[in-house]
Amino acid sequence: MKTAVKTKWNLDVAHSEISFKVKHMMISTVTGHFEDFSATAETENENFVNADFKFVANVDSINTKNSDRDAHLKSDDFFNAEEYPELTFKSKSFDGDKLVGDLTIRDKTKEIILDVDFNGLAVDPYGQTKAGFEITGKVNRKDFDLTWSAVTEAGSIVVSDTIKLVVDLQFIKE
Known part of the structure; x- marks a missing residue:
């Protein structure tokens, strides 16, 4: 029986986010990024x-364009970057549309399902084969012990429990 050859793909950081x-106070949306992250893929087709x-983000690299908010997110109220410096994801299955895998934040691991648009393959001007993905999904932050909460005087929740993930990845064939 012939073993299928696996192709390795490394993240093109310059073209990934x-x-x-x-939701903040349930009336506006705050966007954040991880500035330091890596990802790989192995496939037979x-x-x-x-x-x-596989995906790893350095929690200390979180950036919401507000240093006070970033410091709060890195604190024990949320990610506790000092004790849990990495956020990780490892896939279990991918059918071309749905990516199922284990997301670990702090010391909690939960299975999540993400929607994927595979944008196909292309060869760049330097002869490198690249693959592009747009990945979206939602997680409940409280599932990962990110439980800090506050309520305004008017009764509005300061930070929503639902976090929307928006991931754009480009891989380079090894």
């Missing part, structure tokens, strides 16, 4: 079905 969106995806 990991971001999240969360060009459509990436059943590919193995």
Whole structure:
């Protein structure tokens, strides 16, 4: 029996972005990014079905364009970057549309399902084969012990429990 050859793909950081969106006071949306992250993929086919995806973000690299808010997110109220410096994702399955995997934040691991648009393959002017993905999904921050909460005098929740993930990844074939 012949073993399928796996193709390795490394993240093209210059053309990738990991971001999240969360409602603030239920009237506006705050967007944040992880500035320092890496990802890999291994696949046996060009459509990436059943590919193995791995992702790691450095929690200390969180950036919401507000240093006070970033410091609060890195504190024990949220991510506790000092004790849990990385956020990780490891895929379990990918059918071409849905990516299922384990997301670990702090010391909590939960299975999540993400929607994926695979934008196909292209060869750049330097002869490198690239693959592009747009990934979206939602997680409940309280599932990962990110439980800090406050309510305004008017009764509005300051930070929503639902976090929208917006991930744009481009991989380079090894």
